[in-house]
Amino acid sequence: MSQTFRELLKTIGSGVHTGKDLSRSEAAEATRQMLLKEATPAQIGAFLIAHRIKRPSPEELAGMLDIYDELGPRLDINHLPFEKPVVIFGNPYDGRTRTVSVSPITTLMLVASGVPVVLHGGDIMPTKYGLPLVTLWQGLGIDFTQKNFTKAQEFLEKTGLTFIYLPTHFPLAYDLVPYRDQIGKRPPIATMELMWLPCTGNIHPISGYVHPPTEERFLKTFAMKGISYFTSIKGLEGSCDLACSRTAIIGFGQGGESPFFERFLLDPRDYGFSPTDVHLESTEQAIALMQELIQGQDNELKDAAILNGGFYLWRCGVCDDLKAGFEQAEVMLKEGKLAEKLKEMASL
Structure with a gap:
């Protein structure tokens, strides 16, 4: 048993009146001991549920990220043949259970337009046990679970896309x-x-969330990590997907010499999109809908694909305004640009 970890656990687990937040360095040490299994299973389980009840502070989240940076995989993006910033989508690892994701289509639109994208996650995961991104990509013919880290780096360099797959x-x-x-x-x-x-x-980090306090933690944690340019999305099931059924609440962290945060609201109805989100019935249904769109066929997922693709084409600097983004997204679907890009990737 780690006595150091025991003291850190006592700090956060002492209840409402005497419990305290950890410092950034203490949170980093706790995360290190959990990852390296220096803490016992009992200590790790107790820490995770106590931390859940207390709720993490931005300092603690920054410390946890510090250790992920130290012990986790690090892609080399300094010599990529792309001018645009690398987009890193932060979607919940436990997937989707209620709505069909358009994330792969959005990603293909960005990559086909010269915007490199990094995704990360794992397999079907608790507590939601939803449909994960890696399964959707497998259904489209790209199996990221089979690539070691060297191959993942090479795939990014050749195609503009890669996936950090946790198990490997x-x-x-x-x-x-x-x-x-x-x-x-x-x-x-x-x-x-x-x-x-x-x-x-x-x-260019893009992070999805459900509850507004989570976005507040994003802002403060990113600032501590020296990140001033980012996007936050109150998306479908906490993902980075904009909903068709409601006004999207979006945050722009604007970098530069004088960084600032800007709120942006996007009502899909203002641009003629259908006010409904496609219900997820099965993995096969989701993959079939995406495949049809990629091959230039219309279906009920089209509005969500154009809404999301157009927004991200604009936000990532491909298009000058939202209207142009939506127009380009529709053209890319119609002209088979995504099918071409997917075929190129599959050949590798």
């Missing part, structure tokens, strides 16, 4: 997954993962 690329983090099921709640690690950046340099 970061097994230390993946070993904490069973605790999510055993404690029955998402631990604070699940919040930290939405901000995890497996590379540094010219990057």
Whole structure:
């Protein structure tokens, strides 16, 4: 048993009146001992549920990210043949259960337009056990679970896209997954993962969330990590997907010499989009809908694909305004640009 970890656990687990937040360095040490299994299983489970009840502070999240940066995989993006910042999508690892994701289509639009994208996550995961991104990509013919880290780096350099797959690329983090099921709640690690950046340099983090306090933690944690340019999305099921059924609440962290945060509201109805989100019935249904769109066929997922693709084409600097983004997204679907890009990737 780690006596050091025991003291850190006592700090956060002492209740409302005497419990305290950890410092950034203390949170980093606690995360290190959990990843390296220096803490016992009993200590790790107790820490994760106590931290969940207390709620993580930005300082603690920054400390956790520090250790993920130290012990986790780090992509080299300094010599990529792309001018645009590398987009890093932070979606919940436990997937989707209610709505069909358009994330792969959005990603293909960005990559086909010269915007490199990094994704990260794992397999079907507690506590939601939803449909994960890696499964959707497998259904489209790209199996990221079969690539070692060197191949993942090479795939990014050749195609502009890669996926950090936890079981293979970061097994230390993946070993904490069973605790999510055993404690029955998402631990604070699940919040930290939405901000995890497996590379540094010219990057554009995009983080999805459900509850407004999570976005507040994003702002403060990113500031502590020296990140001033980012996007936050109150998305479908906490993902980075904009909803068709409601006004999107979006945050722009604007970098530069004088960084600032800007709120942006996007009502899909103002641009003629259908006010409904496509219900998820099965993995096969989701993959079939995406495949049809990629091949230029219309279906009920089209509005969500154009809404999301157009927004991100604008936000990532491909198009000058939202209207142009939506127009380009529709043209890319119609002219088979995504099918061409997917075919190129599959050949590699």
